[in-house]
Amino acid sequence: MNLRDLRYFVALADTRHFGKAAERSFVSQPTLSAQIKKLENYLGVQLIERQPRKVTLTETGMKILPLARSILQESDEIVSLARNEHDPLSGKLKVALIPTIGPYLLPLVARKLRKQLPQLKVMLYEYQTQPLLDRLRDGEIELGILALPVPHDGLETRDLYEEPFTVAVPNQHPLAKKPNVKLDDLTGENLLLLEDGHCLRDQALDVCSHIDVKENDDYRATSLETLRQMVAAGLGITLLPELATQGPFGSGHGLTVKSFARPVPTRTVGAVWRKSSARSEAIDAVCEVIRTTLKG
Amino acid sequence: MNLRDLRYFVALADTRHFGKAAERSFVSQPTLSAQIKKLENYLGVQLIERQPRKVTLTETGMKILPLARSILQESDEIVSLARNEHDPLSGKLKVALIPTIGPYLLPLVARKLRKQLPQLKVMLYEYQTQPLLDRLRDGEIELGILALPVPHDGLETRDLYEEPFTVAVPNQHPLAKKPNVKLDDLTGENLLLLEDGHCLRDQALDVCSHIDVKENDDYRATSLETLRQMVAAGLGITLLPELATQGPFGSGHGLTVKSFARPVPTRTVGAVWRKSSARSEAIDAVCEVIRTTLKG
DNA sequence: CCCATTCGATAGCCTATGACTATTGGAGGC
DNA sequence: GCCTCCAATAGTCATAGGCTATCGAATGGG
Numbered sequence: 001m002n003l004r005d006l007r008y009f010v011a012l013a014d015t016r017h018f019g020k021a022a023e024r025s026f027v028s029q030p031t032l033s034a035q036i037k038k039l040e041n042y043l044g045v046q047l048i049e050r051q052p053r054k055v056t057l058t059e060t061g062m063k064i065l066p067l068a069r070s071i072l073q074e075s076d077e078i079v080s081l082a083r084n085e086h087d088p089l090s091g092k093l094k095v096a097l098i099p100t101i102g103p104y105l106l107p108l109v110a111r112k113l114r115k116q117l118p119q120l121k122v123m124l125y126e127y128q129t130q131p132l133l134d135r136l137r138d139g140e141i142e143l144g145i146l147a148l149p150v151p152h153d154g155l156e157t158r159d160l161y162e163e164p165f166t167v168a169v170p171n172q173h174p175l176a177k178k179p180n181v182k183l184d185d186l187t188g189e190n191l192l193l194l195e196d197g198h199c200l201r202d203q204a205l206d207v208c209s210h211i212d213v214k215e216n217d218d219y220r221a222t223s224l225e226t227l228r229q230m231v232a233a234g235l236g237i238t239l240l241p242e243l244a245t246q247g248p249f250g251s252g253h254g255l256t257v258k259s260f261a262r263p264v265p266t267r268t269v270g271a272v273w274r275k276s277s278a279r280s281e282a283i284d285a286v287c288e289v290i291r292t293t294l295k296g
Numbered sequence: 297m298n299l300r301d302l303r304y305f306v307a308l309a310d311t312r313h314f315g316k317a318a319e320r321s322f323v324s325q326p327t328l329s330a331q332i333k334k335l336e337n338y339l340g341v342q343l344i345e346r347q348p349r350k351v352t353l354t355e356t357g358m359k360i361l362p363l364a365r366s367i368l369q370e371s372d373e374i375v376s377l378a379r380n381e382h383d384p385l386s387g388k389l390k391v392a393l394i395p396t397i398g399p400y401l402l403p404l405v406a407r408k409l410r411k412q413l414p415q416l417k418v419m420l421y422e423y424q425t426q427p428l429l430d431r432l433r434d435g436e437i438e439l440g441i442l443a444l445p446v447p448h449d450g451l452e453t454r455d456l457y458e459e460p461f462t463v464a465v466p467n468q469h470p471l472a473k474k475p476n477v478k479l480d481d482l483t484g485e486n487l488l489l490l491e492d493g494h495c496l497r498d499q500a501l502d503v504c505s506h507i508d509v510k511e512n513d514d515y516r517a518t519s520l521e522t523l524r525q526m527v528a529a530g531l532g533i534t535l536l537p538e539l540a541t542q543g544p545f546g547s548g549h550g551l552t553v554k555s556f557a558r559p560v561p562t563r564t565v566g567a568v569w570r571k572s573s574a575r576s577e578a579i580d581a582v583c584e585v586i587r588t589t590l591k592g
Numbered sequence: 593c594c595c596a597t598t599c600g601a602t603a604g605c606c607t608a609t610g611a612c613t614a615t616t617g618g619a620g621g622c
Numbered sequence: 623g624c625c626t627c628c629a630a631t632a633g634t635c636a637t638a639g640g641c642t643a644t645c646g647a648a649t650g651g652g
Contacts, residue, residue, distance in 0.1 A: 003298060018601095029601095030601075031639070031640055034601090038639090046574035049435070049572050050600065051570060052649080054435075054570050058574045058575075060378060067374050068374065072608075074366055078297070078363050085355070139345070139347075139350075139352045154348055163642075219603095276348070277341035278354045313628085314628070314629055323610090324611075324612060324613080326611090326612080326613085326631070327610070329613055330611090334609095345627095348627095349619070349620070349628075350618045351629090449649095595650105596649100597648100598647100599647090601644100601646085602644080604644105607640080608639090609636105609639095610637080611635085612633100614633090616629105616633075617628100618629095619628095621625085621647105622624090
């Protein structure tokens, strides 16, 4: 059996005329005749009674007709559903960001995303790097925004922007008065870090790997915001990514943020998605919005 | 699009593995691969995400899946419905009888019909000859039982049984005492007949065409039963078909039924159906039941 | 009463689809 | 680094489904 056969059958049921039904189906009359006969043959039942100058449905034909109509209607539904989804920049896109990026990046790009990709419903998630990559691989999310590099087996990545690190010190700390801070200036300082699992922790340790700092092992912050408050309370200093120091997140409340002198240590923020993803266009578009926003 | 494609798609959605889906669909893996790709191409949307060692559905694929399932389920329903209807001796059969046959024939055959054709639901209608033929032509009914011959354009007929006519006279009528009645004995009698439209009226007139009878023009009965009562009331005599004089319909109540001497005038009762009818087997079976019942 | 018309079925032919086997190519796992 | 798994590709073939031309039965009109 075949959708086409059902289409012919319904056309014939509607017109009650082989010729007209064929015309309505854009095929020749013998073609429609043959297909109807084949359908009847396949089902082992006569559907149509061919009276001279009159075509009627048999009992069985009348029972089958509504099923056939329903099938055709649903198949049309599939097509139109697909047509609607056809715009690659529409539909849902599940995007996850790591905690040290999400809260600071999103306010900057949200408005532009909504404006430039109005058909795209971006669903937002927050995961640390490793769970994010897991969710990406198991298909839970389509796109991740995080610090590169990441192991990229089956994954594709793209750099979005370079994010400088800054130093956050208590207001009364000696470094707060220096015009700019060199990496060496941190020697001997008490470094506060995020708990395990946050990539920012590893990045900060990496930045400081050549200088002699002491990690304050007694406290590990669960978020940048608690980290910031710990610095303000004078428990030590820390490195913050630049976006986390802008707008409402800047200096103040007992905490001073200093830029590094050149060479400025940075981290690379990028996008990551499955090589096999069906949403590469939407992903490209989202990446482009972030890049151009962060460039300015 | 094609039912087969949907079947492949659902198999793939179930197994999440091209090879297994192909096996379940009894085709080779490349065949299934190609058809899935063709379906995606036709819809203009990717349905399947081919990750290495893992197959997942895209958002669109997940939206389409339930529709595809429903289509396949309904198509199976069509097939099984047809299979059920496949027995030509099952289902409904709409049968009409003329008023001078129906009430007398049905009690004789009903039990046997139910016993020999238990799957066949016989729907009964009563029409006079002309409307019966009309309903037959427009497909309202499948089979008619009436007095032959009838104009048979596009119709097929079959003799079922010969039905002798009898004479019904009031008890005190001279003919009531004669051992048997010859046609000529009716000469000069007052003949009561059914109203126009009943074929029995024409048949009675035909039987009496060579003898000199007076039709009682003042009364025309609307049914055999009123005709019978008019005879019992002494308004005249009439011809009755034999079946209408048997069992509970015999002599009595002031009315005597006499058989004709040879040659006995008869009418032929037969079946009529559309040449093109899809139910010829069921019709044959019903005819056979009537014939064998009436033969004994 | 015969002829023209209507309409579905049949015959004969052609092409595009959907099937197969064999093979390639890319990713992962040991 | 090799082996394995698994989908995609290449190449070939049968046939389902399309067409045109024509037939034959049944009607309706002149």
